[in-house]
Amino acid sequence: MxxxxxxxxxxxxxxxxxxxxxxxxxxxxxxxxxxxxxxxxxxxxxxxxxxxxxxxxxxxxxxxxxxxxxxxxxxxxxxxxxxxxxxxxxxxxxxxxxxxxxxxxxxxxxxxxxxxxxxxxxxxxxxxxxxxxxxxxxxxxxxxxxxxxxxxxxxxxxxxxxxxxxxxxxxxxxxxxxxxxxxxxxxxxxxxxxxxxxxxxxxxxxxxxxxxxxxxxxxxxxxxxxxxxxxxxxxxxxxxxxxxxxxxxxxxxxxxxxxxxxxxxxTNFLEEDTSCITWLDKQAPKSVIYVSFGSLATLDSKVLVEMAWGLAKSNQSFLWAVRPGSVCGFEWIEFLLEAFRDEIRGRGLIVKWAPQKEVLAHLAVGGFWSHCGWNSTLESISEGVPLICQPFIVDQMANARYVSYIWKIGLELEVLERGEMESMIRRLMVDEEGEEMRLKVAKMKEIIKDSVxxxxxxxxxxxxxxxxxxxx
CATH class of the missing domain: 3.40.50.2000 (Glycogen Phosphorylase B;)
Structure with missing residues (x-):
């Protein structure tokens, strides 16, 4: 034929x-x-x-x-x-x-x-x-x-x-x-x-x-x-x-x-902690930033400490998935200081792995701090969630460029310092700039819905x- x-x-x-x-x-x-x-x-x-x-x-x-x-x-x-x-x-x-x-x-x-x-x-x-x-x-x-x-x-x-x-x-x-x-x-x-x-x-x-x-x-x-x-x-x-x-x-x-x-x-190789959904149920709409860097990325402990304090000082609620073994030289997050844990008590939850698609679809989630792997990027856009982009390897840099520069539904983090991170979180979650991104990505969500x-x-x-x- x-x-x-x-x-x-x-x-x-x-x-x-x-x-x-x-x-x-x-x-x-x-x-x-x-x-x-x-x-x-x-x-x-x-x-x-x-x-x-x-x-x-x-x-x-x-x-x-x-x-x-x-x-x-x-x-x-x-x-x-x-x-x-x-x-x-x-x-x-x-x-x-x-x-x-x-x-x-x-x-x-x-x-x-x-x-x-x-x-x-x-x-x-x-x-x-x-x-x-x-x-x-x-x-x-x-x-x-x-x-x-x-x-x-x-x-x-x-x-x-x-x-x-x-x-x-x-x-x-x-x-x-x-x-x-x-x-x-x-x-x-x-x-x-x-x-x-x-x-x-x-x-x-x-x-x-x-x-x-x-x-x-x-x-x-x-x-x-x-x-x-x-x-x-x-x-x-x-x-x-x-x-x-x-x-x-x-x-x-x-x-x-x-x-x-x-x-x-x-097809996760790690067990999902579904208890985080119960925690999200108690949060206000669009008030939580979800943080996850996928199944391959590894971080230096110094970068993770900067992230931790950026989240803490932003005064925003957050759900953070830290994959065991993803921090060089440590099993999990045992190196984070008690002072940080006290600072975030009641408004921050750290888990080992999260049911990502369910998290992004939750009404409480208003932003996604991501490595911009393509699956994560598509899942975020499909649920109308804007992004903070912190790419690491392979395709993630190009994806982050399109998210931040072409589609204008995210911010690219280039300085890995707590002050810059705190500012980015506020820009996305609180400022008018973030609200404009949410409106853009909400329209994209509807187009994707129609496309399938x-x-x-x-x-x-x-x-x-x-x-x-x-x-x-």
Missing amino acids: KLVVCIPFYLGKFVCERERERQMEKEGGRRWPLVVLTTSPFHGHMTPTLQLATALHAKGFSIAIAHSKLNPPDPSNHPDFIFLPLSDNLSAIDVSSSFTGFIQDLNTNCRPSFREHLIRLTSEQNRGDKSMVVIYDHLMFFAGAVAMDLNLVAILFRSCSAAYYRACLARQQLHQQGKFLEQDFVMQDMVPNHHPLRYKDLPYSKSPIEDWKQRVAIFSQEPHPSAIICNTVKFLEHEVLSQTHQHHQVPFFAVGPLHKIAPSPP QNGGSSHDSLEGLVGFILSS
Whole structure:
């Protein structure tokens, strides 16, 4: 079956093809393809992958999840899925010395068992070459190459923002010119031809430049996909999405935010402390700032002390999730002084991990101090909550730039000092500036709500994706 070349978000043909395939099913035609999704061991990647899988399963597809044995998903949360463990020979996520080395090992080690799984599934289920489709996490690019070797359709899934992909392209172009952020640029300067990004918004590394050369070489191994899926919303990143489509020249499906399209059981590696919801129930509307830096970020204890006193001196109520082991050299927050605990008593709650989506949806929450990982950013916008942005690594700098500079629904924290932090909290939670941001993000919340409904851009993109898979 042949498809015309599509332009961004042009989904009519795919939707029509899907309806025709449904009719074939009713009339005893060929079975729907088995969709095999890969997920890396990072929480921020696994969560949207499982949400995408849930959305596709609801449309009628059989689902298999290929995952590393490191940080595996819980099969009991998805009893209708097939789970395919991949031999990774990794004992822990360790990106402290070299993120590049970790990703290289992950791809090299998982590849043989993934190939074996695909060959076995094809044989056992008596499926033809085009009755299985692989959707692969962009960090698990080996899966795309294996799929193509076996004449299977390979679709790339980017769980990050389109803005981050643009930042990666800019970084790659600099590398091709023999230039490196770490030595050649003033980080606050704008990147030519890549508005609104500054050099500091591009992914950079504290590792030696040789590590970046190796990283570019590794990611150049990425195969050319048949299509691309992105967990974003058309109105948020329309310009960047169009540029990305022009670069790749394959169908592109913006199907986010997936947590609104396909709510699924949490994939947290830590137990959520739900008692914080009871605490929030007792707080005034929009009075609490929620603080969390996700599942990977680590902080120096001196920075955390500055944060603690910034929160204390702001006189605002706060809910703070401090992940055990996230403070270098300490198990949790045992180093915080009793004077701080006395200062915040009655208006501050510190937990080890929080049910974030439920927290952000709570009426008491009026702001989110975040690392600006893409999942967190989408969840905050989807609930109409403005942000204080404190990015750490990878995509977070580009996301923070769009939040603060383009969408103007947040403030970027650049000086890690208690006085600056206190001021930022007040600006967001008390001042007119913060109220204007709340109004803007409330409107964005409504647009997102519409986008996932029948006739919305994300709803139609998902329908188009289903049609594309059936027609491949």
